[in-house]
Structures are given as C-alpha cells and as structure tokens.
Amino acid sequence: MSAAPASEQPGDGHRRPEVSFETRMATVEFRVGSRPHITVDGDTCRGCTTKACVHACPANLFAPTADGGILFNYEQCFECGTCYMICNHEGAITWTYPDGGHGVVFRRG
C-alpha cells in the first residue's frame, strides 16, 4: 500500500478524499451470498422526495436513477440497518440478514 496523500484542511470545499470510496470499501471483507437480503419497492421510491437512504447509507449502496427510482446493491452491505430505519415510507425497503455465514466479516470491529 502506498502512503496516504497529504490531506487538505476541512471546509475548503474541494477536499480530495484520502482514498476513493472503492478503496475504502475494499478494506472490508464480504462473503457475498447469492440471495439479495435487501429489496426495494421501486414504485414507492419513485414517489419519495427525501431519499434519505442515498446519503445516509455508510456503504453508499443506494443510488437515485434518472426516472426517480432507486438502484441498490446488496453486496457490500455493513448490515447496519440504517436504510430501513430512516426510510420514511414503511415497507419500501425490506431488509433481513444475509444467509448464515454470508455478508460482512469485521476483522477489527
């Protein structure tokens, strides 16, 4: 691994991330299962104006689509539960645990 680039001061508005988000997530072990443990109800999401999941998900798994819906990816999920807790449309996000032995494996939690 190369040395981290010198960080800039906070608040300058042009902060370069220390590492890319992809690199950040690559530090985490995921044993990806074949069954998606998150499902999203597209119709409900298209009617949602806040889409809090997009900003709040620490793994950045939710992305807004051009037609106002939500695209999501379950593979790099921390299994924290933020998305379904903050969703203000009950039932739009269905979230369960991945199948046994799958999902995130924290080595230094």
Next chain:
Amino acid sequence: MPEPVLDAVVVGAGPAGAAAALALARAGRSVVMVERGPFPGSKNVYGGVIYARILDEVVPSWWEEVPAERWVVRRSTMVVDGDRSLAIDYRTPTWGEAPYNGMTAIRAEFDRWLASKATDAGARLVTSTVATGLLRDERGAICGVRTDRPDGDLRARVVVACDGVNSFLAKEAGIHPKADAAHHTLGVKEVRSLDPDRIDERFGVPRDHGVDIEILGCTRGIPGGGFLYTNRDTVSIGVVVSLTGLAAAGVRPEELVADVREHPSVAPLLAGSELVEYAAHLIPEGGYDTMPELVTDGMVVAGDAAAMTLAAGIWLEGVNFAIGSGLAAGRAVDAALRADDTSAAGLARYRRELESSFVLADHKRFRKAPSLVLSDRVQQRYPGLVCDLVEGLFTVNNPEPKPGGASFALSVARRNGVRLRELAADAWRAARIFG
C-alpha cells in the same frame, strides 16, 4: 422420533449471548448459541472502551487472558469548534494496573474469547446460522427458533434473544418497534494502522497502555460526537451520529469521519496512518425510557437487543451492559426452568435482578441524559461558547487589559446565541441528571 428439546437456545454469540450461555451451561443446562456470522464478533463493531470488571463473575484474573489491545490510562474529552479545541485530559497509572478500569479490544478477538468461555462450560456454538423466526406452542408461548439450515428448527424451553441492535426476534415478538430512527445512532469507524512506537510516543503512554478521546462539536451540528482510541498497532477513529439528524443533514457518513480525522487537533496524531478497515454499526441510544419489555412468554431479551447501551454523555458503555444483562438472563432462565414456569411471570426475576444491578440502575439514573447530551444547545452552541471563553481568558492582547469577568462572559454567551437563563437551566438539568 421427536427431536430433543433444549433447555435454552441463545440467539447471538456476542457478549450478551456468550454471557447468557455461560451462566446456563454452568447451571448444567443444555444450551445452544446460534451465531449468524462465521465466528463470534464477525458482525460486531464498538466505539472505544470495554469496562470489564463484570468479567470478575466470568473468570477470576480475567485480565491475564483477555485479548486486550491496550489498557486505557488516559481519558480525554475534547470540545471542538471550527479549527479550535479544548480538552480535559485525565490520566492515572492506577487504571494501568490489575484489575484495570477499561481496555480497548478487537471485537473479533474479544467476542470469540468470551464465547469460548461458554463452550468450555458446555454450551454448544453453531455459527453461520441465522435464526429466521420464532417457534410458538399451541398456547402461543415461544418455544424455539427457526433457522436457515435445512430441518433447522431448534426447540427450546426458553429463547434468549441476544441478536443485537436490529433484533428481528424482539420485533417478531412484538416487543420492539419495527423501525425507530429517533432512538438509534449510527457509528462509523476507521481502523488505521500506525506503528506501535509512534502510538506510544504520540499519545504519551507505554506499550500496553492506551488512550480514549471523546469529541463533541465535530459533527456539523448533527447530534452526536467523535471518538479516537488506541489499539496495539492501530488507532480507531470515527463518529456516532443521530440517524434522524444524519438523514436531515444529507451528509455522507465518511465525510463526517474525514472532518474528525483532518481536524488540526487530531490530524498530527494520525499522520502516516493508513486505513485498514472501515466499518459501520447502529447503536441503540434511547436509554431507559425506550427499552423494550425484557421478557415475554418463553423469551428474554438482553444486550443491544434490549437497548442496553449507556450513552449518557460523559459515559459511553455497552459491552459491560451486554455481559451483565446476559449473565442475569442466564441465571433467571435457569431459575425459571427449575420452577418449571417459563411464562413471562416465571421469567420476571430477570428484570428484578437487573434493577438491583448496575445494568438498569445506571440506565434508570441517567434516563434523561440522552436528550440533554443530544440537545441543540449542547451540540451546536456550547462548543463555541467554551472555546470563546478559553480563548478570551488566555489570549493576551497587550496593551489592552484582560477582558472583565461577568461582562465578558455575557458577551461570549450572547455571541453564541445562548441566554443566561438557558445556561442556568441546562446546568441545573445536568446537575440533576449526573449529580
């Protein structure tokens, strides 16, 4: 042939589950721990210090074998406003001697160690298995769990739900709300590699000793705070923020961590460190007033599943409460089995035992703390106020004389949008909560 019925099935092999299984196994009960991760601790993240004296009830001289990273001998509370900071830094060598006060640890190691105490005592551990639902008998009492293994029903006289902050078992039993953003916070954490010699030098501690720093005012006004603590050859840094505040602010969590990491008072401590693991986890921070019912017919709830983390401002504890509640749950279940009454009434002794121990006594005493600590004034105005006061006190502007006492304090309060009446009210509130 009907499958044998266990005395108890414990769901989750974290600190609460391992402690419950240990107490049950020691009482001679047949008990299985069901863990959804590949090993205990693999789904767990925490935010700083394990206060482990409760382990006296698990192993004598536990400190000789527990996988501690460093014993915390420095506890620092830092208030941040912009690029300024004020820290209250307490250190004592006493906390670095047995039986110690708090330790930093890696949960994959700590949780595995604690679970091994339960298996050594005779509990069975089944990993990589999700408890997907509750089994109920003809009277509606809980009598086991369904798992995601083929033929995976585990029948037991009592279920001990230690399945963590999202406890789907407590939700299914109807004792947890389905989603409760207002009473949960999100913790996000970076673990960063740093040479142990550098850690010792920068934090001013010998090799086995460490530091825990709690930071207020670093979360862009979102209720919460930051933290930084030392492991043996890594440092862990992160933030804990209110879910509703995070959703309203529209800020990405890793940006908040970057704010703390790059703060001028923090950045030099981390220079040259590299990210080795990023993590996130929810924390139940509602306190005593948001705790669920702790028992129902055939089931008891412990640890994070019962919202037993103490987030009372200057005290931030959870693993000790998980262990304490797990041990009490195991004892209460054993007593209920002996009396052959595993109904809610038969299990009620669990709550009575918790009320008389630190687990619920501390929570009850500080029940009003979360609302004060996460209030707008504490989060958004007081950090600036205290930094302005200290800056005024110690900035020497000769030939100007030093600013005058009361009028100076008043002008600082006004500048930070704080009325004296509010300050007095909050001081009174704090005195009542913490006094």
